[in-house]
Amino acid sequence: MPSKNTLKELRRQAAQKQAWLCFYCQLPMWDAGPTEFLAQYAISPALAKRFQCTAEHLEAKSDGGKDVQINIVAACIFCNATRHKAKYPLNATKHAAVVRLRMAKGKWHPPQVMAALAKRRMAPV
Template sequence: MPSKSKLKNLRKQAARQQGGRCFYCEMPMWDGSPQKFIVHYGLSPGLAKRFQCTAEHVEARRDGGKHVAPNIVAACLFCNTTRHKAKHPVDAVKHASIVRSRLAKGGWHPPQVKAAFSQRTVPPV
């Protein structure tokens, strides 16, 4: 089993490559302490928690996915957990399509999130 530090490094690398945005919803994420993120975007701690940066396995571990760079992307906590809590989880590319379709229709994240993010630049993760 790979160490937590290896997965943490892969997550940080993926987040940098993705410009600090979630692989699925493309919204900004935070890593470490949420305080700067909360202040920067004017979100409540509860809403900010949704955007904690997590390591997401493109091929799920239960399907044999490994802790290797090509299989790790950075995803916000909400998108990551929503994918895996689904009764019939879909692959990462399909999940991204579903998430972005719902976002385009005004769904997925609460409305105040879109307003907060549209008014400010993305701070580094």
């Protein structure tokens, strides 16, 4: 089993490849700490927590997915957790479609957060 440092590196590689945008909602994420993120977007620490970068397995580990680059994308903690909290979790592709549909309707993240984060895309902080 790969070490936590390996998964951390896979997460960072995926986030860099995705320009630090969540695989699902396409909004910016933070990695090392939320301080600069909070300052840039002027949202509360509780709301900023939603956008912490996590490693997301496209094929869940419980379904045999591995900690390898092709199976790891970067997702905000809210999108990642929401996928896995469902009674019958969708696969990553279907979850992305649901998230993007709800985003288009303004019904995924709170409206003030979506407005603040959509104004300007950024590199990780």
